Amino acid sequence: MRFYNTLTRRLEEFREIEKGKVGLYTCGPTVYDFPHIGNNRAYVFEDLVKRFLIHSGYAVRHVMNITDIDDKTIRKASELGVPLSAVTQKFIDAFHADLRALNVLPADVYPRATEHIPEMVGLISQLLEKGFAYEKDGSVYFSIGRFPNYGRLANVEPESLKLGAAVSADEYEKEAVQDFALWKGKKPGEPSWPAPFGEGRPGWHIECSAMSMKYLGPHFDIHMGGVDNIFPHHENEIAQSECANGVAFVNFWLHCQHLIIDGQKMSKSLGNFYTLSDLLGKGHAPMAVRYLLIATHYRKLLNFTLEGLEMAAQALSRVKNFVFSLKNVGTEGEADAELAAAVQASLAAFQKNMADDFNVSGALGEMFDLIGKVNPRLNALSRADAANLLGYVERVNSVLGILEPDDQGPLDAEIEARIALREKARREKDYARADEIRAELKAQGIVLLDTPAGVKWKKE
């Protein structure tokens, strides 16, 4: 498989460091607010990459950090007048709830910054000893002038960095404006930890360096995040990690583009700031959201609209209907060799598209192609054919994650009984009674399908 490596700005064939294994680090949330749909795009994309790696036979070790100490979490806690942990725990729970709803596979570890202060202090000490960092007024800064490769990931020249308002507003003293804080000296009212270089708290960037190193080692395969993380966050991670360890940090950097809402940047003032729970509250299905989020290539800006969400839901139902039909095939018989070959070819084409920089649209196209080919001969299918096709859908879905396992449960006896009553009424031409039962079931979210092969039902 190949994908676009931000570090080299080229499509590169993926090569793992240790055969068959992948060390994966994804930048997790800063837990000062509810995750919004844009955050979710990044998480879902990262999940897609991870699922495809697993699908391709790799053993993936996935680490996703949780930033539970930074300017924003501190500010929030102080605004609300509650302990930091009270704020962060609430949003950590919300974060996990979203991931579950979106069918995102859990990471192996979710390290929290506040639980890794000693590792960070140790890393900063190393950087101080090696002369890559300096203390000033109780804070410690990284000296980017000491790292010749600084700016490689973001493709920027350190000297050319625009010095904007944020720099002049910085309350900490630095030698060079581009230098960034590794450790921020204690300020009144802020949480702090002891350190050889003075009481204080860690800067944001050092968290990820310390935690990725602890769980994945100094050199690992893939690091992902949103495009906004490229500079300065990931650039700084590289600088810190490589200076401390003296080895290359990460081989492949993958960055997910942002999404916009109705053609405009998401912002609270415009009122287009969706969270997943907003959408679910309006009756949208989480799997439709997931479908929409993955259907646009990850390096393209995604224009998120409610109309698009409806379209995604419809497309998804085509897949669900296909699965439903397959589960209702009842004909005995041999498996069709030609069909089996078509299934094989489709799966290979699906994988080929995914292996080409995660071309989900192309991969989905292959899947729908097969569905379109099979649908006309649904009635001629044998059980063996259906099982083969269901296996195909399962394989594809192990990557896409758009079908929930309980989409079609076992037949419920109560529902079956109601259907039998309706059939009896129909036979007796008591259509009023039959329609009544149909309406009742519909109200329970059960849709009846009167097919030539008898009545079938499914959940809406």
Added chain:
RNA sequence: GGCGGCGUAGCCAAGCGGUAAGGCAGCGCUCUGCAAAAGCGCUAUUCAUCGGUUCAAAUCCGGUCGCCGCCUCCA
């Protein structure tokens, strides 16, 4: 100022040198007691625009127009 991206049917979206995937919507049809659901069929001589390279270009090169992102804590 610096770095970068995009413009393909009503909408979403692949294709990246060999003659326009797929999804949604729409229209027609099949099935049906009627519906619903589902299924089937149809729907871009053309890829913002102008010019160039080539036997061949949506795909490569140059110009123009339009839209957008990032440049210190925002996924």
